[in-house]
Amino acid sequence: xxxxxxxxxxxxxxxxxxxxxxxxxxxxxxxxxxxxxxxxxxxxxxxxxxxxxxxxxxxxxxxxxxxxxxxxxxxxxxxxxxxxxxxxxxxxxxxxxxxxxxxxxxxxxxxxxxxx
Amino acid sequence: xxxxxxxxxxxxxxxxxxxxxxxxxxxxxxxxxxxxxxxxxxxxxxxxxxxxxxxxxxxxxxxxxxxxxxxxxxxxxxxxxxxxxxxxxxxxxxxxxxxxxxxxxxxxxxxxxxxxx
Numbered sequence: 332x333x334x335x336x337x338x339x340x341x342x343x344x345x346x347x348x349x350x351x352x353x354x355x356x357x358x359x360x361x362x363x364x365x366x367x368x369x370x371x372x373x374x375x376x377x378x379x380x381x382x383x384x385x386x387x388x389x390x391x392x393x394x395x396x397x398x399x400x401x402x403x404x405x406x407x408x409x410x411x412x413x414x415x416x417x418x419x420x421x422x423x424x425x426x427x428x429x430x431x432x433x434x435x436x437x438x439x440x441x442x443x444x445x446x447x
Numbered sequence: 448x449x450x451x452x453x454x455x456x457x458x459x460x461x462x463x464x465x466x467x468x469x470x471x472x473x474x475x476x477x478x479x480x481x482x483x484x485x486x487x488x489x490x491x492x493x494x495x496x497x498x499x500x501x502x503x504x505x506x507x508x509x510x511x512x513x514x515x516x517x518x519x520x521x522x523x524x525x526x527x528x529x530x531x532x533x534x535x536x537x538x539x540x541x542x543x544x545x546x547x548x549x550x551x552x553x554x555x556x557x558x559x560x561x562x563x564x
Binding site: 381 | 558
């Protein structure tokens, strides 16, 4: 079984500051992928960033970076230079290569609010 | 269209009625997924289609739920004898390669908000 835990139901950040959204996971699969998605109020899920369990370096995509600590089973999302448009729900998700089949397991999400 | 299209965007129905939700994936995407999102919750996997392979139905919550994908493109999720606990947003996603590739990048539609009265 797999589990994703996002312990921050809501986060606030000032515009232009950096923010870290926490994600911890649990899996018995030796090979897995970790994903972050953004869900604005429009409802559409937008892929942000991916980290493979065997990747040596932390993933980065523009202002998004993933702080991957395999031993601690954490995959925190860091958003630098926050913008008002970053206000949204953020979901951490994972899929194990051997055990998940076709399903992504999602956390319950963190609602991020960027203040001007 | 350029993205995943779902219809209707909103559906209100009475308990006990059947509903059909439609998903039109991105052209050329071989994989299609249905997820359900209840209020304030994360996404719950329902079903996965990959090409001509048998679908992975392991996430369907009961036999009232079924889905089909015709011609490898459009998919319909059907809920029979709807119950109030079926009220949720139903999200469809597609990807180019599906689970044969990790990471598979899923493109989601905007969802259908289903309300069962």
